[in-house]
Amino acid sequence: MTRRSAPATRLLTVLALVAALLAGTAPWATAADKPTVTLSRTQAGTGGSITVKGSGWRPRTLLMMLICGQSSPSRGVIGGTNSCANADGLAVTSDADGAFSKRLPVAEPPRPCPCVVHVATVTGAEKAQADAEFKVAGHPVKALPAESGDGQLSMVTDTRLDGSSGVLTWFGAPPARTFTFTVGNVGSTPVKDPVFQVGTSHGVFAPQWEEQQWRGTIRPGRKARIELPVELTAGAHGSYLVSLKYGGKVLAEQPWGVGRPWGVTLFWILLCVVVPAAVFRIGMAVVDRLRPRDRPFQGRHRGSQRLAELTVRMPRLRGARQDADTPAPAPRTAADAATTTTLPWFTPDTGPGVPAAGQLSAPPDNSQTTKGTT
Template sequence: MRRLGALLAAGLAVCALALLPAAPATAADGKPAVTLSLQEAAKGTEITVNGTGWPAKTLVMLLVCGQNMIGGTNSCANADGTAVSVAEDGRFTARLPVVAPPKPCPCVVNVTSVNGDQSTVATALKITDHPVAELPAESGTARLAMLTGVRLEGDDGVLTWFGAPPSRKFKVTVGNLGSAPVKDPVFQLGTAHGVFAPLWEEVRWKGTIPPGGKAEIALDTALTAGAYGDYTISLKYGETVVATQPWGVDRPYGVLLFWGLLLLVIPAAVFRIGMAVVDKVRPRTPGASGRHRGARLPDAAAAVTARLPRIPAVRGPAPAGSQPPAGSPQTTTAVLPWFTPDSAPGTAPQASAPSENRSTTKGP
């Protein structure tokens, strides 16, 4: 009996899990997502709608729409919609009655946040016995308007400091206020320097913005090489400017440093080359040695000194009784020819000793 009771409990648990609605899918990258308990339902029944990743404490509206909601809420069963609040964790669960929309299928369950960021998610739903028709050609007008989030993202690198073209990514959030979706819109980016008029360039953004939806537009923009000063980046769709953003670019001081070094290096290099050429082509004296012109100066001075005559030095009378030391060599002092012996440099006049035979003069 115990074994039979365990088997019955396991069977009831499996049946309960099978009857539970499908768990809501996790929103990728924090984006709103919606799952349905049934992919096909008959008219007059109810389905469970689970949402994840929605802004907390916001109100969402659930509608059953035909023709993939082409043309807006005119193709939805607006009288049988359901509103529910989102919990703190961004989840919600709602029971939605399946009613026949005013337009044929393909049908969707459209979930839109009434307040907050006005996110919209549509999930396909097949309604039993409801007519199916081809989708009509999309009609209406598309009207984009800037909502918020205008900014320039990016930084300058080392090459920009040396004159490389500065670049940024222009980002803006736009919304489609028209009744037709916008596919791969073509924008115009304008770049204005100071008070001058902007120069416009066409750029295409890949994506689709549904009616009443919004999207973040990211476009690459760059200036010319060596640009600096105050710039203004503008975004135009059609004939309407939807966003503008100022951009201050610093002066590329690396270019000034480069030119300053270049003005110093080139004259020095030319001077060194010129001196090398002069040293190569100048005539050389036979027998001269040395790598430098100053190396031959000692030889020339020695040759001039050798040609000068040697003049014996004038000595005063030696004191009586003094003998020259034995073995001492006699030295002579060379005197230049334009000096007299008495006026030679380093020669002091000597006083003569009184003579013994000199008569003395006495007074009368």
């Protein structure tokens, strides 16, 4: 380096320090500005309270304080906010210096200890969090799962939802699919029995996460095909989104369109038709049983006998079908044909077309008439 370049180097260094001060990122201030959390007591029972103090936070920032299980300051909250007592958490805002102090009631988290008091930012583009070791008196304790070393799962490919809806789903049964994907280990150590989070969301609502553990070991640089079951609530229909999360990061998303259960609608339509018909039949049966009896048997017998006499007197229709008990008439002979009876209002000599005795028929039109004497 020459003598003339030394002043320029000093000038550049001074300008860099001034820029760092203006941006608030001075190298010696990095460690001091790291968010920290301290507790008034490291152990307390349910119903008590502790004082939580913090420093190094961004000024005027909204923070959330929670007591979480299955966590440690070095590894953080392993199961996410599902391991925390969310209903008993409190919000606090840092002051102008990035510090705060507030009392937090002690509550048992849903997961066993080791526990921590977890403080994280709620607003702002940059997320920050800090944990302080804490023990809930009387709460069960369970060892943390073994660390996977430097193993990292990523490279999620070939995501799809396998399966189809059956007849029961058409009638309102919960739709179910299998979320299949390929994941690779890009770290330097194997990952054994990884725990994934599968969430389903509908419309603008937030996903409902559910932890699912895959049994197996993924070696460094290797891939594994993983299948996780996904199930919705009964009667669910519409557009859903299935999300996969691991290590606090969303690795994949897959849309899922669920059809409407038309079998339920058909069932209600049939119910509205069958029930009124059954009630009508039952009502008619009750009315038929409760209505008064007819006249005595003898009266009915006389009326039926008169009707039978009228039926016998009526002439039989031509070509009517003979009864099975009536014998067929005998064939007519030549003598019977010669002595056919005539209708009562005609005599043999006065039938239709036969001129009466002593009556002349009219001459035909083409016959010659004789002219008499004049």
